[in-house]
Amino acid sequence: MRKWRNAVVTAAWVGVGTAAGALGAWQLATADSGGAAHSRPLDEGAVERALAATSASASPPKSPSASPSPTKSAPSKAPSDRSTLRFTGGSATVECRADGTVYLVSWSPADGFHIDDDVERGPGAVARLEAEPSDDDDDEQDDLPYEIRCGDGGKPRAAVVADADDD
Known part of the structure; x- marks a missing residue:
């Protein structure tokens, strides 16, 4: 009887x-990891763009008795082109907008790096971020400050620039 009880326990x-392992794996698999480690609250313009994209993809309900009424529509914003840019120290999702400005949508550090908090995400002629080695004791590897611009054809380009924080 005791052996049977031990087997059941x-x-x-x-x-x-x-079950706990399966639940943890499921949560990791379904979690939204789109730059969540460095996500920031949306500004008003980002909320408007997200709402516009959502409402543009949703179809209005059809009602046989209702006739469409003319409405004033807001001026449409120029389309933008999003792409992922990879560089030493990480990657970033970048919007190259029709007016020639650049906007950092999100960013993520590579293994062994972190992205400094003073990111200049735009929109503007240039966006800036800095990839720093995670190990502060590593004097051999320098910080990597990047300027990101939209080049010909709306393709983003990242270039390492001189680090303004160096003494």
């Missing part, structure tokens, strides 16, 4: 451990 513990 062991099986229950194994089942609970398996």
Whole structure:
């Protein structure tokens, strides 16, 4: 009788451990990881763009008795082109806008780096961010300050610039 009880208790513990592991794996698989480690609250313009994109993709409900009424529409914003830019120290999702400005949508550091907090995301002629080695004791590897611009054809380009913080 005691052996049977030990087997049931062991099986229950194994089942609970398996269920907990499966739940953790499921949560990791379904989590939104789009730059969440460095996400920031949306500004008013970003909220308007997100709402415009959502409402443009949703179709209005059809009602047989309602006739469409003319409405004033807001002037449409020029389309933008998003792309992912990879560089030493990380990557960034960048919008090259039709007016020639650049906007950093999100960014993520590469292994062994972190992105400094003073990111200049735009929109503007240039956006800036700095990839720094995660190990502060590593004097061999310098910080990597980048300027990101939209080049010909609306393609973003990142270039390392002189670090203004160096003494």
